[in-house]
Amino acid sequence: xxxxxxxxxxxxxxxxxxGICIASQESPxxxxxxxxxxxxxxWLKLAQADDDAKIAQQLTAALEFVTPFxxxxxxxxxxxxxxxxxxxxxxxxQPSASHLQYSGFIVDITGQRKALEDAxxxxxxxxxxxxxxxxxxAHCDTDGRYVSISPSYSKMIGWSAxxxxxxxxxxxxxxxxxxxxxxxxxxxxxxxxxxDVVEVRKQHRDxxxxxxxxxxxxxxxxxxxxxxxxxxxxxxxxxxxxxIQKLEKLATHDTLTGLPNRAWINDQVSCMLSQGEDLAYTxxxxxDLNGFKAVNDSMGHATGDALLQQVxxxxxxxxxxxxxxxxxxxxxxxxxxxxxxxxxxxIIAQRLIDSLKEPFxxxxxxxxxxxxxxxxxxRFGTTxxxxxxxxxxxxMYQAKACRDSSYQFFEPTTRPLRD
Numbered sequence: 231x232x233x234x235x236x237x238x239x240x241x242x243x244x245x246x247x248x249g250i251c252i253a254s255q256e257s258p259x260x261x262x263x264x265x266x267x268x269x270x271x272x273w274l275k276l277a278q279a280d281d282d283a284k285i286a287q288q289l290t291a292a293l294e295f296v297t298p299f300x301x302x303x304x305x306x307x308x309x310x311x312x313x314x315x316x317x318x319x320x321x322x323x324q325p326s327a328s329h330l331q332y333s334g335f336i337v338d339i340t341g342q343r344k345a346l347e348d349a350x351x352x353x354x355x356x357x358x359x360x361x362x363x364x365x366x367x368a369h370c371d372t373d374g375r376y377v378s379i380s381p382s383y384s385k386m387i388g389w390s391a392x393x394x395x396x397x398x399x400x401x402x403x404x405x406x407x408x409x410x411x412x413x414x415x416x417x418x419x420x421x422x423x424x425x426d427v428v429e430v431r432k433q434h435r436d437x438x439x440x441x442x443x444x445x446x447x448x449x450x451x452x453x454x455x456x457x458x459x460x461x462x463x464x465x466x467x468x469x470x471x472x473x474i475q476k477l478e479k480l481a482t483h484d485t486l487t488g489l490p491n492r493a494w495i496n497d498q499v500s501c502m503l504s505q506g507e508d509l510a511y512t513x514x515x516x517x518d519l520n521g522f523k524a525v526n527d528s529m530g531h532a533t534g535d536a537l538l539q540q541v542x543x544x545x546x547x548x549x550x551x552x553x554x555x556x557x558x559x560x561x562x563x564x565x566x567x568x569x570x571x572x573x574x575x576x577i578i579a580q581r582l583i584d585s586l587k588e589p590f591x592x593x594x595x596x597x598x599x600x601x602x603x604x605x606x607x608x609r610f611g612t613t614x615x616x617x618x619x620x621x622x623x624x625x626m627y628q629a630k631a632c633r634d635s636s637y638q639f640f641e642p643t644t645r646p647l648r649d
Contacts, residue, residue: 239313239338240461242449245270247328249293253452262307262336270319270332279304279312296321296329300367300380302339313340316367320378335449335461339365342465366442366464369449370399372457374415386466388435399462404431404439418448418460429467441468484557486535487542495556499566499615503608510568511607513575516622517545517582519561520600520635529595536592537599544585548578564619569607572639579603579637586635600635602626607639 241256243265251273254265263277271289278285285303292299301317319334342365366387367380376394384390389402399415400408407430414428424446431439444464451458482494490498502512519541526534538561545555545563553567565582569575582603589596604626606618613621621640629638 238341239307239315239336240447241265241336242333242452242461243270243335244333244452245331247331249328249330249332255450255452261309262305262313270317274303274317277303277305279306292319293330293332298378313338314343315339316365316380318367318378318380320369335369337367337461337463366462368399368462368464369459370415370462371459372419374399374412377459387432387440402433404433407431414446415460418446419457421448421457423447432464440466441471443467484559487539487557489542489546489563490554490556492556492558495554495558495564495566496615496619498554498556499618502566502568503610503613503615503618506610508568508610510570511575511609512618513565513567513569513578513605513607514618514622515565515567515575515579515582515637516604516606516619516626517563517565518602518626518630519563519586520602520630520633522561522599525597525599529592529597533592533597537590537597540590540592541586541599545582548581548585550578553578564622572607575605575607575639576637579605583635583637602629602632602635603637604629605637605639 239257239261241254241262243251243254246252249269249271251265251268251270256262256265263273265273268276271286271293274286274289282303285301288301289299291297298320299318302314303317304312304314307313316337316339317334318337319332321329322331322333324331365380366383368383369377369379371377375396375398379391379394381391383394387402394402400411403411411428411430414424418424427443427445430442430444432442433439442464444462446460446462448457449459449461450456482490484491499512499514502508522534522537525537538557542555542557542563545565549555549565550567553565555563555565557563565578567575567578569578583601586599586601589598591597604622604624606621606625608618621642625638625640629636632638
């Protein structure tokens with residue numbers, strides 16, 4: 231099988247009273263064996279890429295009993311590739327219609343199936359997720375109501391076909407997603423195209439929501455060109471979203487303490503400095519622990535890690551609304567705050583020092599440490615986040631020289647900061 235498959239194949243078709251396909255709108259044109267002018271059974275016999283007789287039997291049974299069908303079948307394409315597609319059909323329910331009059335669509339699912347197989351081979355822990363990430367395929371009319379749904383809907387969402395058919399698509403969505411989804415459908419019904427995937431939260435029958443990535447495209451009547459609804463193809467991306475959120479947290483948070491990391495606090499201080507309407511000082515308090523190295527060397531890294539975790543908890547308890555504390559690495563922490571003047575910054579620094587005075591209990595042992603804090607303040611447009619951190623670091627070393635727990639303000643060589 232040729233694995234270099236680029237175009238995505240889709241088609242919308244309809245049959246007359248003799249079961250002959252009279253219209254087929256294909257995209258891209260000329261990629262699959264022609265539907266127009268033959269019965270669906272004849273087309274399937276020509277196009278099918280394997281010898282699975284069950285598919286033809288399922289189609290024959292559906293046509294005989296005039297029921298909808300959704301068949302997954304590999305087909306030979308005219309470019310030499312083999313593609314796996316879903317062939318779906320709905321009978322014409324008009325009283326005067328022949329039982330052979332059907333309309334339906336063909337959707338290429340080759341890419342999804344390949345992704346499924348690759349994930350199963352390379353990541354055993356994702357096996358259950360991938361096996362349940364079956365695509366959901368649905369038709370809706372120009373009123374935005376379901377005309378048909380694939381069997382996978384009932385399996386994933388819990389709603390039966392009878393419960394969903396005739397209901398509005400947006401009624402199954404999270405209230406916050408309904409307006410944007412309605413806009414997308416209206417855009418499609420008016421002849422527009424939506425190339426990107428729409429993310430929505432769909433309600434399961436038991437009440438919880440599943441996040442879906444939905445590709446929607448309008449469907450036109452081949453004879454008039456008028457829009458007659460839309461095809462919606464969705465897949466479950468709930469776990470993908472969770473994975474992305476975890477990766478984002480790993481990129482911005484310290485794994486040991488759970489505090490924000492250097493990158494996050496850097497962005498936070500830059501944002502605070504950009505607030506030109508704020509007359510308060512952006513304040514950085516650079517914290518270095520006194521006595522931590524001795525604990526780490528004499529009692530081991532596990533004890534040192536436990537100590538850092540307890541320190542982070544105490545520092546967090548000192549934060550006011552809007553203040554942030556982060557761990558830079560080792561025994562270095564940073565607090566970013568807005569302060570009206572030096573006195574307000576001094577109060578925060580003293581609170582941080584006081585929070586560390588009580589001994590820490592680790593493995594039934596008392597551990598005592600202190601802290602040296604360097605403070606740097608700046609208003610909008612006067613410096614950069616990088617310089618503010620460097621100045622606070624310099625002031626911290628001055629506080630470190632005092633040996634006892636203390637804090638020092640950065641003093642520029644020019645005129646001191648005045649309020």
